[in-house]
Amino acid sequence: RKGTAIITGASSGLGLATAKALAETGRWHVVMGCRDFLKASRAAKAAGMEKGSYTIVHLDLASLDSVRQFVANVRRLEMPVDVVVCNAAVYQPTAKQPSFTADGFEMSVGVNHLGHFLLARELLADLTSSDYPSKRLIIVGSITGNTNTLAGNVPPKANLGDLRGLASGLDGVSSSAMIDGGEFDGAKAYKDSKVCNMLTMQEFHRRYHGETGVTFASLYPGCIATTGLFREHVPLFRLLFPPFQKYITKGYVSEEEAGKRLAQVVSDPSLTKSGVYWSWNNNSASFENQLSEEASDPEKAKKVWELSEKLVGLA
């Protein structure tokens, strides 16, 4: 039978390119979890995705109610859940003030981490009961949260500190909107959220891989300098960033190539190892990459997991 892959944020960029790459193989049905139904449907059509190869289901990760509703709606489709890809993200590098999700969490961590944390926890049962030979839960990471790399050392650096902000709910009122309790910084909030994504993947692996057989993975697909992720950046940055990545850092990848990479993590029979953070070298060959000290700290992963459980109402 065809596999079914759920991809969040499949209305643009990496998520759309991955949905297209999978649908084109004829071996996958893609469930696109998107906050803007019309945009997603136009994007799928414009990408040339065949009708019947995908289903769009509304999902707004900035609302825990919407996440729960999405899970209920997915179950109503009566399709198996074989792979889940947590891909959607917001990046607000120029925001002067924090903005907040429906539940009052700072937006970048709320959407990129907490919304996905609840989604992944809820869908783990569905993944576990699938009879697909290789079930996978993938959380898209990033190099920018990884302070053991050049890109991860561009300030402001990711740093979750002692998690005091996360512990108090990131509401910007009784506590700071930042995980480490510091001043709001949109670029740092994004990087912190990506560290949470990578820690969450590893904690899932430690807690559930043995019991469920699900493969948990994260990845850095390369710098996809053309996606909507940079939409809130200043115009000069948006103009110069793609050529800079292409010719100077040489980390640039097209959306199509990045989509193929993520599609490999979804379906390639050689990428079944769990607990891995995948990257690709200049010849587009995948390898198991090292995470920074903070992004691979098991104590921190456990604390982030426990605090996140409380915030999303699982504990």
Ligand code: NDP
């Ligand atoms: P895009 O902005 O193109 O895509 C992000 C997607 O997330 C969009 O579909 C967007 O929906 C969706 N989204 C945003 N907020 C919400 C929400 N509240 N609920 C549901 N969906 C939402 O960026 P990319 O494709 O670049 O990013 C995809 C992933 O790749 C992210 O996890 C990012 O961190 C990661 N990444 C990107 C890199 C890059 O260089 N671009 C490098 C490394 C990692 P909508 O279309 O409605 O806005």
